[in-house]
Amino acid sequence: MKIEISKAEYKILLHVLEMADWTLTSHKSKDEKRHKPYRKFEQKIFSLADVMGYESLIEYSKEFHEYMPTRKYEDTCSAMEFIEEFENESFWDELIDRLGERDTIREVGMEGFKALKPIDRITKVDDHKDKYIDEFEKYGLDRIVIVQQDIKHV
DSSP: OOOOOOHHHHHHHHHHHHHHHHHHHTTSOTTOGGGHHHHHHHHHHHTTTTTTTOTTTEEEETTTTEEEEOHHHHHHOTHHHHHHHHHHHHHHHHHHHHHHHHHHHHHHHHHHHHHSOHHHHHHHHHHHHHHHHHHHHHHTTTTOOOOOOOOOOO
16 A cells, blocks of 8 residues: 655644654653554654655654654644643543542442443533532632541542
């Protein structure tokens, strides 16, 4: 199979690879074994930078024996805007989801939570989530504090 892409599409592909690499490695080492096929593909695409006219964005490092983005690439890549937007939205969604689930479990107990029909579980969790959505929309994290007390883990 042969795929032809334009210079503009190649630059988009570089940005997509940046987003994928961030997902794979932002919290882990780039040397993880399961990342190898992805890193290999990334290197294959990076190796075409000079052919596509983007040698100022990707260069070969003799020190690391691989192609790497340049400072110019890092300064001009729009991928980080998408990544930051995703991380910000994910933070709030995850925080609200976990607090809603925690409060539901505290209300009905773990066994009661597990026994709920899926639609009932979603409804109960959503009821608890609403207060957090309102709180965080109004105050962000300003009113979040840690209160030390003995809490039985459920």
